[in-house]
Amino acid sequence: MSQQAAVREKPDMADLPAQMPAAPHSPAEARARYFNSGNAFNIKLPPVPSRLFTDEPARALADGATTGFIPCDQSDALACAFPATTPLMLARYAVVAAGARFTVDLRATGSIWYVIAGRGQVDCLGESLAVAPGDVFLLPGSPARITAGTEKLVLWVVSNEPQLALNGDLPPDEARRPVAVVHYPAAEIARQVDIIYDHAQNNQTSGIALIFSSEPQAAARNILPSLTLSLNTLPPGEHQRAHRHNSAAITLVLQGETCHSMVDGARCPWRQWATLVTPPGAPHSHHNDGSERALFLIVQDGGLHYHARTMGFSFLE
Numbered sequence: 001m002s003q004q005a006a007v008r009e010k011p012d013m014a015d016l017p018a019q020m021p022a023a024p025h026s027p028a029e030a031r032a033r034y035f036n037s038g039n040a041f042n043i044k045l046p047p048v049p050s051r052l053f054t055d056e057p058a059r060a061l062a063d064g065a066t067t068g069f070i071p072c073d074q075s076d077a078l079a080c081a082f083p084a085t086t087p088l089m090l091a092r093y094a095v096v097a098a099g100a101r102f103t104v105d106l107r108a109t110g111s112i113w114y115v116i117a118g119r120g121q122v123d124c125l126g127e128s129l130a131v132a133p134g135d136v137f138l139l140p141g142s143p144a145r146i147t148a149g150t151e152k153l154v155l156w157v158v159s160n161e162p163q164l165a166l167n168g169d170l171p172p173d174e175a176r177r178p179v180a181v182v183h184y185p186a187a188e189i190a191r192q193v194d195i196i197y198d199h200a201q202n203n204q205t206s207g208i209a210l211i212f213s214s215e216p217q218a219a220a221r222n223i224l225p226s227l228t229l230s231l232n233t234l235p236p237g238e239h240q241r242a243h244r245h246n247s248a249a250i251t252l253v254l255q256g257e258t259c260h261s262m263v264d265g266a267r268c269p270w271r272q273w274a275t276l277v278t279p280p281g282a283p284h285s286h287h288n289d290g291s292e293r294a295l296f297l298i299v300q301d302g303g304l305h306y307h308a309r310t311m312g313f314s315f316l317e
Contacts, residue, residue, distance in 0.1 A: 014038035048086055048248055048279035049077050050263045057273035060093035060154050061117065067097045069157075072250075072275050084162040086248035088226065088301045091275050094155040096120060096148040105143040107171055108159035110179040110224045113137050114252060114297055115186075116273060118153035122146050127181045134186025136212060136297075138223060140179045141171025156252050156275070158299040160226050178225050182214045193233060206313070207240040207286075208233045209298075220303060228302035234259070234286060234294035242285040242316040247300040249278040256294030261286050270294075283316050 013036045024030035053072045060070050072091040073083045085091045096102045096118075104111075113122075115135045122129040122137060124144035129137055146153065164171070172178060192210050201208065212229040213221050223229040228247075234240060234256070242262070251261075252275055259270040264282040278284050288294040305311040 012038065014042060046077060046079050049074060049277065050266065050268070050279055050282065051277045052268050052271070053091075053275040053277075054271050056093050056275065057116075057156075060095050061273070065095045065097075065152065065154075067095055067100045067102050069094055072277075074277070080162065082162055082165040084165075085158075085250055085275075085277060086162075086279075086301070088160060088163040088166070088304065089158055089248065089250055089299065090161045091156070091158045091250045091252075091299070094146070094153075094157055096146050096153040096155075098148055098150055098152050100148055102146045102148075103143060104139075104146065106141060106159050106161055107164050108141045108161045109164065109172060109226070110141055111139050111157050111159040112223060112227065112229050112299055113139065114156045116154040116156055118151045119149040120147050120153040121149075124181050129181070129183045131183070132186065134189065136184040136189065136229070138179060138182040138184075138212075138214065140177050140181065142177075156273075156297075158227070158250055160224060160301070163226060163301075163304075179214065179216055179223075182223075184212060189231065193231065206243060206315075208235075220306070222303040222306070224303060225307075226301055226304040228300045228306075230298050230300075232286070232296050232298055234288040234296075236288055236291050236293065239287040240285055242283055244281055244283050244312070244314055244316060245300075245302070245305070246280050246310055246312040247302040247305045248280045249284075249298050249300045251276040251278065251299075252297040254295040254297055255292065256288060256290060256296065257292060258290035259286070259288050259294045270296075281312075285317075 016039055019034040021029055021032050056070045056072055070093040071083055072085045075084045078084055083090055115131050115133050119132045124139050125142055210231040212223045253270045256270050261268045263278050263284045
């Protein structure tokens with residue numbers, strides 16, 4: 001038999017199961033597993049679904065909603081062992097009944113919050129915030145207490161809990177905490193948007209958006225080390241030209257009549273307070289066919305991709 005024929009008769013290394021040590025001499029050696037260049041890179045993970053969450057905000061805003069979280073969970077579709085909206089981010093709606101207190105302690109580096117309705121007080125790490133509709137605030141991964149005023153408080157929150165769950169990490173302690181409590185009041189957000197509208201775009205500008213950061217994260221222009229937050233706007237009759245990037249995006253629709261997004265060729269009509277998931281790498285664009293400025297809040301795991309030099313942003317038109 002020729003050497004070439006003998007090679008052809010060998011089984012394909014891609015069909016090998018995980019290999020174990022033949023005669024381990026210790027528990028540490030027994031834990032070893034061995035793969036090869038044929039079977040180590042052929043894992044088929046399910047794609048990130050594009051999805052518009054509308055039932056969840058309706059439940060949060062409905063009369064009689066009780067204090068707690070309403071998650072936008074796609075863990076089954078993602079084959080994740082933990083709640084997740086995208087592989088590294090989890091979005092939720094939070095309800096705090098009138099006069100009630102809600103204590104949260106998320107296993108996250110930090111969490112990004114938007115006030116949809118109601119007023120209240122947020123206490124975290126000895127700081128107290130008075131929050132109202134349209135406010136954004138950032139909480140580090142520490143226990144916090146949210147107290148509603150005389151009306152129900154409804155919030156939207158995104159964290160990097162799936163990222164820490166994947167790594168088996170704990171939230172950073174006081175000595176290593178990369179973010180602080182930050183409050184972005186609605187009036188100041190509106191002032192900052194006006195400043196942007198007083199300036200021109202160039203042909204490389206991706207729409208008209210306000211990017212949120214803080215003193216500890218200013219050098220990276222992120223809100224969390226791994227997450228970015230932007231308030232995107234669209235003037236009436238305009239669209240944000242089609243583009244793609246390697247970060248996943250979770251969008252909260254704040255304002256926009258007769259608006260829609262195109263995500264990977266599918267039309268996604270907007271509904272106020274809905275959460276839209278844009279998968280990583282998916283071509284997408286946003287369109288305002290109405291008569292008022294559109295506003296939409298976008299969280300991406302962009303900080304991670306910027307750090308890894310893998311953002312891959314490109315315009316498609």
